[in-house]
Amino acid sequence: DSGVTQTPKHLITATGQRVTLRCSPRSGDLSVYWYQQSLDQGLQFLIQYYNGEERAKGNILERFSAQQFPDLHSELNLSSLELGDSALYFCASSHPGGGQTGNTIYFGEGSWLTVV
Amino acid sequence: AQKVTQAQTEISVVEKEDVTLDCVYETRDTTYYLFWYKQPPSGELVFLIRRNSFDEQNEISGRYSWNFQKSTSSFNFTITASQVVDSAVYFCALIDGSARQLTFGSGTQLTVLP
Numbered sequence: 001d002s003g004v005t006q007t008p009k010h011l012i013t014a015t016g017q018r019v020t021l022r023c024s025p026r027s028g029d030l031s032v033y034w035y036q037q038s039l040d041q042g043l044q045f046l047i048q049y050y051n052g053e054e055r056a057k058g059n060i061l062e063r064f065s066a067q068q069f070p071d072l073h074s075e076l077n078l079s080s081l082e083l084g085d086s087a088l089y090f091c092a093s094s095h096p097g098g099g100q101t102g103n104t105i106y107f108g109e110g111s112w113l114t115v116v
Numbered sequence: 117a118q119k120v121t122q123a124q125t126e127i128s129v130v131e132k133e134d135v136t137l138d139c140v141y142e143t144r145d146t147t148y149y150l151f152w153y154k155q156p157p158s159g160e161l162v163f164l165i166r167r168n169s170f171d172e173q174n175e176i177s178g179r180y181s182w183n184f185q186k187s188t189s190s191f192n193f194t195i196t197a198s199q200v201v202d203s204a205v206y207f208c209a210l211i212d213g214s215a216r217q218l219t220f221g222s223g224t225q226l227t228v229l230p
Contacts, residue, residue, distance in 0.1 A: 045217040056216035107161035
């Protein structure tokens with residue numbers, strides 16, 4: 001158990017809909033990352049938050065947004081869903097220094113999103 | 117820019133064989149960190165090891181060992197006496213001083229047959 005908690009574990013929704021994925025980081029971790037894993041794109045970095053502030057942005061679509069709340073949990077919002085958004089979405093967290101200082105980045109179990 | 121290459125897409129071995137998973141990385145930074153993660157069929161990403169660029173000492177943890185060679189920009193992972201439970205996708209990843217996120221290789225699917 002990495003200590004990173006993601007909900008829901010599985011989600012099936014229709015095209016055009018909006019979903020919210022939730023993540024609770026490990027106790028004491030200030031950095032939260034979101035990754036998308038799809039069959040054709042592999043593991044892709046979406047976005048990073050550090051103590052409530054956006055710190056880095058990767059290949060995140062404009063239809064997607066995220067935030068980190070004062071209690072450090074994070075949500076990833078996916079809207080106007082398309083079939084191609086079907087993927088495994090990971091949340092990860094690391095200690096205050098973040099991955100750049102070499103702190104280990106721990107991943108949650110992921111949220112399986114299926115868009116039908 | 118950082119890049120990680122795992123040239124082996126799939127490897128299949130018979131139980132008790134040793135197997136080495138290759139990882140080659142690219143970075144312009146002198147300070148960087150390398151990771152290996154395991155993704156079993158259930159889907160979670162499990163952290164295995166972290167190594168910084170200043171520590172080329174090889175590491176052994178039970179049946180797992182890692183060989184870090186800066187001269188060849190490689191960070192290979194060996195499983196000794198493989199077991200069926202080792203079957204998973206293994207990812208090598210890199211983060212350097214200029215990036216703010218892990219860059220993953222494409223992963224190696226390891227299948228250990230009984």
